[in-house]
Amino acid sequence: MRPFRYERADEVSAAVTTLVRDPEAAYLAGGTNLVDLMRLEVVTPELLIDIRRLTSDRIEELPDGGLRIGAAVPNSDLAADPRVRRRYPVLSQALLSGASGQLRNLATTGGNLLQRTRCPYFQDITTACNKRTPGAGCSAMEGYQRDMAILGASPTCVATHPSDMAVALAALDAVVTVAGPASERRIRLTELHRLPEADPERDTVLARGELITGVELPPPHSALRSRYRKVRDRASYAFALISVAAALEVTDGAVRDARIALGGVAHKPWRATTAEATLRGAPATRESFLDAAAAELSAARPLPGNAFKVPLARNTMVATLLELLEEAR
Amino acid sequence: MDLEIELRVDGTEHRLTVDTRTTLLDALREQLGNTSPKKGCDHGQCGACTLLLDGRRVLGCLAPAVAHQGADIVTAAGLADGELHPLQQSFIAHDAFQCGYCTPGQIVSAAGMLQEAGAGWPSAAAKDLGATDVVLDDEEIAERMSGNLCRCAAYANIVPAIAEVAHR
Numbered sequence: 001m002r003p004f005r006y007e008r009a010d011e012v013s014a015a016v017t018t019l020v021r022d023p024e025a026a027y028l029a030g031g032t033n034l035v036d037l038m039r040l041e042v043v044t045p046e047l048l049i050d051i052r053r054l055t056s057d058r059i060e061e062l063p064d065g066g067l068r069i070g071a072a073v074p075n076s077d078l079a080a081d082p083r084v085r086r087r088y089p090v091l092s093q094a095l096l097s098g099a100s101g102q103l104r105n106l107a108t109t110g111g112n113l114l115q116r117t118r119c120p121y122f123q124d125i126t127t128a129c130n131k132r133t134p135g136a137g138c139s140a141m142e143g144y145q146r147d148m149a150i151l152g153a154s155p156t157c158v159a160t161h162p163s164d165m166a167v168a169l170a171a172l173d174a175v176v177t178v179a180g181p182a183s184e185r186r187i188r189l190t191e192l193h194r195l196p197e198a199d200p201e202r203d204t205v206l207a208r209g210e211l212i213t214g215v216e217l218p219p220p221h222s223a224l225r226s227r228y229r230k231v232r233d234r235a236s237y238a239f240a241l242i243s244v245a246a247a248l249e250v251t252d253g254a255v256r257d258a259r260i261a262l263g264g265v266a267h268k269p270w271r272a273t274t275a276e277a278t279l280r281g282a283p284a285t286r287e288s289f290l291d292a293a294a295a296e297l298s299a300a301r302p303l304p305g306n307a308f309k310v311p312l313a314r315n316t317m318v319a320t321l322l323e324l325l326e327e328a329r
Numbered sequence: 330m331d332l333e334i335e336l337r338v339d340g341t342e343h344r345l346t347v348d349t350r351t352t353l354l355d356a357l358r359e360q361l362g363n364t365s366p367k368k369g370c371d372h373g374q375c376g377a378c379t380l381l382l383d384g385r386r387v388l389g390c391l392a393p394a395v396a397h398q399g400a401d402i403v404t405a406a407g408l409a410d411g412e413l414h415p416l417q418q419s420f421i422a423h424d425a426f427q428c429g430y431c432t433p434g435q436i437v438s439a440a441g442m443l444q445e446a447g448a449g450w451p452s453a454a455a456k457d458l459g460a461t462d463v464v465l466d467d468e469e470i471a472e473r474m475s476g477n478l479c480r481c482a483a484y485a486n487i488v489p490a491i492a493e494v495a496h497r
Contacts, residue, residue: 100476
């Protein structure tokens with residue numbers, strides 16, 4: 001690991017100013033991803049600004065019936081919160097399906113959103129990677145493709161976003177609050193992460209120095225049931241090949257509302273708006289669910305090594321929706 | 330860059346100077362001579378370095394020591410209080426190891442896990458996410474301990490060793 005300086009920030013504005021002024025500075029929260037990337041020398045900051053005490057570590061009720069989650073809330077606390085378990089089960093399940101008990105105790109809400117891809121080439125500095133070194137090329141194009149994207153990828157990058165939590169938050173219409181050099185701003189979770197396009201080195205739309213301060217959840221619809229289903233290469237403690245966060249509301253045998261997001265398929269949590277539009281008003285049946293999944297995945301462009309993810313995504317979407325339908329009965 | 334920090338390790342206060350790159354794991358093993366936590370992968374993937382940090386199980390290899398100034402740390406060695414901790418006794422009784430390298434991490438992780446379950450925290454194996462009483466069946470124990478790998482694959486004895494303590 002390269003040498004670095006360490007400072008603890010006392011004020012958000014000072015931390016933001018430091019990051020804007022010093023291109024070699026980086027924020028440190030739980031460190032569960034950053035410390036490993038520094039050890040691998042994938043990132044080499046010269047100054048770490050510890051921001052864990054700058055943002056709230058509490059989960060608070062909002063006047064509209066939603067919840068505000070401070071950026072420093074550990075993943076384990078968020079997953080165990082009785083309000084989250086009762087009102088947003090998909091979020092609790094997504095968190096519990098990710099990482100391990102030890103990691104969830106250290107990892108924070110803000111850090112979870114900003115974790116980097118686990119693409120093996122991104123993490124190996126001896127290989128070519130456009131996300132790490134723009135213009136270097138993408139080793140995955142002729143290499144290991146099992147974990148790579150099937151939706152929204154570009155010729156420069158086929159990496160996937162690793163977070164489970166973010167997939168649930170995408171389905172829940174969460175909003176991220178951000179402090180920056182100018183004023184605070186609010187970003188819809190589905191618009192926080194970006195597709196790789198020609199500049200895959202940028203994971204998110206955040207500007208230099210911007211700091212996530214919290215995540216807001218809109219009030220849950222009383223009739224909306226939600227759950228998270230994750231498919232991976234081992235039973236626990238592995239990243240998703242495919243995951244589905246879904247919420248479903250059924251009235252008189254028809255789909256009144258559906259929210260679906262996919263993990264393991266793209267450079268960002270993939271909100272399945274095409275599937276949702278197909279489902280709205282349709283009969284709540286297996287056939288409708290298959291049609292909706294097919295409509296969403298018609299845009300899929302798999303690589304030779306991950307073509308299996310298209311039917312796997314379809315089947316996981318259908319299975320999750322059928323489970324929710326069963327629950328509603 | 331060197332910084333001076335204080336750590337309480339297994340009940341004893343220490344003041345030490347660490348490079349900012351030093352993890353809690355390395356501070357314990359290399360500077361304080363506490364080799365109970367083991368360095369397995371050093372990438373947060375194996376659990377051999379599991380510590381209790383202010384009462385919660387974490388991975389020592391991913392925790393910069395300078396970020397945990399004043400922390401209260403318990404290792405597997407510190408769990409024993411005059412006599413062996415019930416988990417340590419149970420691991421011996423069930424022969425829950427072969428080479429033993431992952432064992433301190435397994436035991437500290439199990440201690441943290443039992444507290445989490447006692448506090449009603451759910452796991453991915455929960456059949457009822459809203460349940461406040463956690464029943465630690467084998468599936469629950471395996472899921473909650475999935476961050477601790479055993480390359481000898483002594484899981485068949487580790488799960489019963491933890492279950493016996495959990496069900497007391």
